[in-house]
Amino acid sequence: MKLTISLAQIDIAYGNPDENFAKIEPLVKQAAAAGADVVVFPEMWNTGYDLSRFDKIADENGERTRQLLSELAKKYQLIVHGGSVAIKHDGAFYNTTYIFGRDGKLLTQYEKVHLFGLMHEDEFLAAGHEEDHFQIKGVDATSVICYDIRFPEWLRTLSLDNSRIIFVPAEWPTSRIPQWRRLLAARAIENQSFVVAVNRVGSDPDNPFGGHSGVYNPMGDEILTLGDQPQLKTITIDTTETDEVRGFMPVFEDRRPELYR
Numbered sequence: 707m708k709l710t711i712s713l714a715q716i717d718i719a720y721g722n723p724d725e726n727f728a729k730i731e732p733l734v735k736q737a738a739a740a741g742a743d744v745v746v747f748p749e750m751w752n753t754g755y756d757l758s759r760f761d762k763i764a765d766e767n768g769e770r771t772r773q774l775l776s777e778l779a780k781k782y783q784l785i786v787h788g789g790s791v792a793i794k795h796d797g798a799f800y801n802t803t804y805i806f807g808r809d810g811k812l813l814t815q816y817e818k819v820h821l822f823g824l825m826h827e828d829e830f831l832a833a834g835h836e837e838d839h840f841q842i843k844g845v846d847a848t849s850v851i852c853y854d855i856r857f858p859e860w861l862r863t864l865s866l867d868n869s870r871i872i873f874v875p876a877e878w879p880t881s882r883i884p885q886w887r888r889l890l891a892a893r894a895i896e897n898q899s900f901v902v903a904v905n906r907v908g909s910d911p912d913n914p915f916g917g918h919s920g921v922y923n924p925m926g927d928e929i930l931t932l933g934d935q936p937q938l939k940t941i942t943i944d945t946t947e948t949d950e951v952r953g954f955m956p957v958f959e960d961r962r963p964e965l966y967r
């Protein structure tokens with residue numbers, strides 16, 4: 707299946723949801739004009755890492771985000787992968803992904819499983835504990851968030867359900883961009899999947915963020931890379947490449963799960 711994917715690499719206004727929400731529609735429109743089947747945003751784009759103000763700025767039950775993404779998916783007739791946003795529900799804060807189909811219906815949602823202590827997420831957020839699986843034009847896909855890519859066992863778990871694409875929204879600091887690119891390539895190679903990763907650019911009071919959003923094929927080649935400036939880029943991938951790679955190198959069949967822990 708051929709899939710056209712737009713990566714929306716944006717700067718995020720620190721702690722300013724109104725400014726950030728206003729950025730989304732023009733990018734969805736641009737992706738639709740480029741013929742995209744899906745547009746992807748970075749991690750926690752509504753607030754950035756303004757964690758100590760989440761009681762004031764996190765999206766209550768994700769309602770504002772869900773309403774906007776649903777409307778835009780329907781209006782522009784494409785899948786909107788909403789990166790992730792800071793939300794509040796049941797008295798706790800979560801780093802949450804929402805993905806909407808062309809009909810405006812929620813395809814899946816995911817709460818970040820591995821909280822990033824170096825940026826104090828574990829002090830302010832509750833961790834998710836559920837897998838997410840969805841389909842794009844009949845192709846199985848899954849999605850994680852940023853620091854999750856350092857846990858190959860989690861991405862493997864998510865990939866076991868026939869997934870062919872792993873989406874990765876992120877706020878990944880500039881100093882570790884070389885690791886970002888190597889980790890994404892490794893996750894693509896070992897899971898014989900496409901990896902579509904969207905990082906933010908710009909900076910917050912603690913970190914500059916290095917962009918280099920990209921798409922990796924199932925051999926781990928970086929087939930699209932964005933620089934370190936805000937931009938939207940679009941690429942068409944052929945997901946049957948995953949069948950070819952899994953055919954000549956049957957890694958999934960050769961697993962020995964009885965030996966692993």
Ligand SMILES: O=C(O)CCC(=O)C(=O)O
Nearest residue numbers: 822852853877878879882
């Ligand atoms: O793992 C890293 O180096 C960066 C992770 C990160 O920035 C995040 O999870 O938000």
